[in-house]
Amino acid sequence: MLKSVTTFFKKRKYQSIFDKEYAEFQKSNKFSGKGYKAFRKIFVLTHGRSNDELSEQIAEKIGKYANIPQSGILKNSGEAALEQFRKDGYYVFDACLDEVALAEIYEYAAKTPVSYLDTKTNAQDYSSEKVIFDSANPISPRYQFSNSEILQCKPLQKLIFDFSLLKFAQEYLGCKPILDLVAFWWSAPFNGIGKNGAAQMYHFDLDRIKFIKFFFYITDVDTDTGPHCYVKGSHTDLPKEVNRDGRFEDKEIESIYGKENLIEITGKKGSIIAVDTRGFHKGKELLKGKRLLFQIQFSNSLFGQTSSPTNLSLINEEYQNQLNEYSYSYSNIS
Template structure:
């Protein structure tokens, strides 16, 4: 798994990556049911722009249950792992983010059921051209900071697998001051700014039409699906707390992820292949 992870990261030409993924998809299991028309439209948007909103993937009740469960759980600073863990009621000065560990998330209600939403699976399987592997579940908070952007708050590309897709769900209202996600539409197909590194805004603005740089605000429960091989970033929170739930689907397991915890929630009728890394 590690060998493949590092090998595919050396293949950065979008055309070559697409050809390889299509060849590999032939050998992977397939979904048995046809996708609905709405899901097919979302897939078309993903293939052309790399981005699409996706609706009706989480309920108000699920969001409330998730927040109640996490209210007393500890987080770690993803950009400073030496910092002691902390809770929402004791956020230390200078903390930029607070992520929940796999051990915490494994007991969180609803996560696998949301990840197995029929529409989501229709879209990701259509995009990957095979049955997907649920390969990462992440949930984190971003806090106001005066230190400027850090790490993933600069434009970058993810190179997690030869083809993969991510679903982002806002668990808080996100406006222009709350650290909205930013995506460069069409950049997943663009043969420029391909090096695996962080890019300054001016580098991206120089290469791409500013009209294609999309700032994604939204309300609690709003979701979008994104090919994060395309250029994207978070932005620095100016006020409030931004909370994001993220699911990743790929063709293969991802070597940089942890799969030694089982999710204990009661899930019904989930595909054992799709969920094999978490059950």
């Protein structure tokens, strides 16, 4: 009884902070860390319902593009794929990146100096020095390329502007998607050091209100080389046992959801996976080898975690029309 009264007052407090900040965001696109914190608090206090309600409002207000061209990398991305994705929170497409693109992406990553997660600090800091990734002598569990380094790789830029991904994202989000994050990183075995910072412990993402991530495996991924792990169906509700923000131990997640729902997504290089990382997920710690992964995130709003816009000057000429015609989706490119 006492607990529910406390929850009621907490909810009221954070809701009023959030409402004010969200109203301001709708007028001016501005919000503060206080508004974002309140957003995360309300999510947990409502078992995720707060985001669902907001997403419905956003979908109604923003609407969809009438016709996105039928072209791009995805083949089995029709209603059945969407249905499955909505139900499970993840989906492995039949389509694959082709050998030529894979080789080009891999070679680019192998020769381009990259920052690494600095495991000497507890914060999720990346090194200012850049190194060539050496899988024989890893110095970190995670090495991450910057946005501009990503855009300089042509096949990655092609994926960023792929219409079939945009379309799938639109159907899932229920409105025009906003490209809001691209990420490209190496993972390496590191004896569990830096697991938290490397996203190798179960967690849910809450940077935005509603979002979808596309994962592209650039190297073969088996059970020892860092499969993405997802708790099937955990994206729709937050059971009371895990109703808090933060990182979770495997044991805890297993005891709530059951082993049968903990999915290790292994796959050959070229595999394409959609994931709603509002559900519980992690990258499995590597026991050997390496994993190279590219990721694109689309969201229904830019309210949430602050992110740095991508530099427009790096966008290839051939995508200029798309940038103009779908400018709403690329508003985070400055």
